[in-house]
Amino acid sequence: MSEFQKKAAYNVAIAGATGAVGETFLNILEERNFPIAELKLLASKRSAGKELTFKGKTYKVEELTHDCFEGVDIALFSAGGGRSLEFAPSAVKAGAVVIDNSSAFRMDPKVPLVVPEVNPEDAFKHNGIIANPNCTTIVMLVALKPLYDYSKIKNVIVSSYQSTSGAGAQAMEELENQARQWVNGEDIVVDKFAHQILFNVIPHVDSFTENGYTKEEMKMFNETQKMLHDKDIKVSATCVRVPTLSAHSEAVTVETVEPISVEKARELFAAAPGLEVIDDPANAKYPMPLFVAGGDTCYVGRIRKDIARENTLTFWVVGDQLRKGAATNAVQIAELFVQ
């Protein structure tokens, strides 16, 4: 695709079209008026036959198979890591460029990992597959990048407040159902999370690794290093699921090599692409997931000089993890090529 001939419109396939991110892909492609010639919606056999609407036209979901990618220019994958590993190579073989939202290829040295606001140049070094980073990492990186360009970053301590829809559409429905069950005095049904999420917080996102961090937390460490091409930046994350529907929030503490004043940080944030400052605490204005959900911008606030350590800034960043944290970022990667 780096040598792609520019076309008026492209044949686009979405693998995992019926999932939370898949449906968001459709919204984003429509909103951004992505130049689509033919659209192919793909999902597992179970979901094949379902109908989805795009720009007022109804599309029947087809089964994701090895042979379904003929003629496809761009394949957006969000069908889980297993399906990406199995089917992405077939898409590449058929001539498509895959933009994969799973974690399957992210740390593969042959696969670029890209946030267009952070490292767009990496996208052009692909070998057929470009990986979309972890959602929590994307939201943080959009805010870290302008600071990093001003001064290298030594380390980041981050605590997340992650929405239920980060675990899929059904996980979000589980929170809504638990609210109904609680109000109606029924038993609370727990299925998608390890524990009840209504009126609770769960310090457990993705599975645990040997060092006591979860895979989600290690993604923030590893993917940040890969995208910034800097093995010296160290990220320690505590990822926590909270009972919100959409948008992830993060309390971020950043130690920089050079000092950055609050005023300078605000200036850097304000000038950064994809980022907006909401930081007027006297009027109770700061980013919150309830009000940020549905947008493509990440919002930063509570910007302050850290009172515990030198050369350290503390702030709060919120972004819609289904959109900028997943679908929007993937479509923005595709746009790097087609614009």
Added chain:
Amino acid sequence: MSEFQKKAAYNVAIAGATGAVGETFLNILEERNFPIAELKLLASKRSAGKELTFKGKTYKVEELTHDCFEGVDIALFSAGGGRSLEFAPSAVKAGAVVIDNSSAFRMDPKVPLVVPEVNPEDAFKHNGIIANPNCTTIVMLVALKPLYDYSKIKNVIVSSYQSTSGAGAQAMEELENQARQWVNGEDIVVDKFAHQILFNVIPHVDSFTENGYTKEEMKMFNETQKMLHDKDIKVSATCVRVPTLSAHSEAVTVETVEPISVEKARELFAAAPGLEVIDDPANAKYPMPLFVAGGDTCYVGRIRKDIARENTLTFWVVGDQLRKGAATNAVQIAELFVQ
């Protein structure tokens, strides 16, 4: 009271008896079988006349006045900082020792600030008033103390996940009401918090100060220094309200002077009073507010060596802020004298 004659039982007054902490005072005094001769329940004029039950006996709430403390040995205050400033001196003048749950006297150098697991000896240096620390600080300090005794602590980065009941009984009801309103398709009513708390998180607890931190966040900085008698320990907090009912959770990162291994930390935590380790992530076992609420113990889990910095540990601590974070801690302070 430091020179108090030991008695078989004490006359106890509760100022603010009808609030969230006030009612918890009654539960704790009953559960712990505190030696009470006479019990006096006090509240504002508005709440006077209400009836509350203690050990099966009904008590009528009296109005909190300057003259109501005659004969009282111990006055437990949780009626807001303004009422503490106004009425605590009257209680002291009448011969009572005040244990005050508000922030009014906490940083007064003549007033000891005490967590019995942390600095019980300070309680005996009182001049009539002993201050109960901020709830979020208490929960954190119970976990920090055993580490601090092993190695001095340089700094702490903490992000909180604070329950609605930390803002009072009505604030907790607001979350419950918002759940009902949402399920019934009604307008969501916002009153006690600056924004809707259902399906949201709000990075704003208490009012903001000039350095961009909230008063709540600065309490964690100042009160920690005061209780550990150490001006070198620096705490940077981000305090966030989350849609839970009871118990505060905190993601804590601690840089120590001497290294502490995870094994040693676990051993220190396990041996510490008032603290229990729940740290079996492979079996999805870690502390969570939904399951910890209602107890007096603080629970620590997710203990790991920080991957971003040297000599740093990261963990997760949860405690019921109405009980250990307020009422239980105050009653434990009283018990230091009567036992």
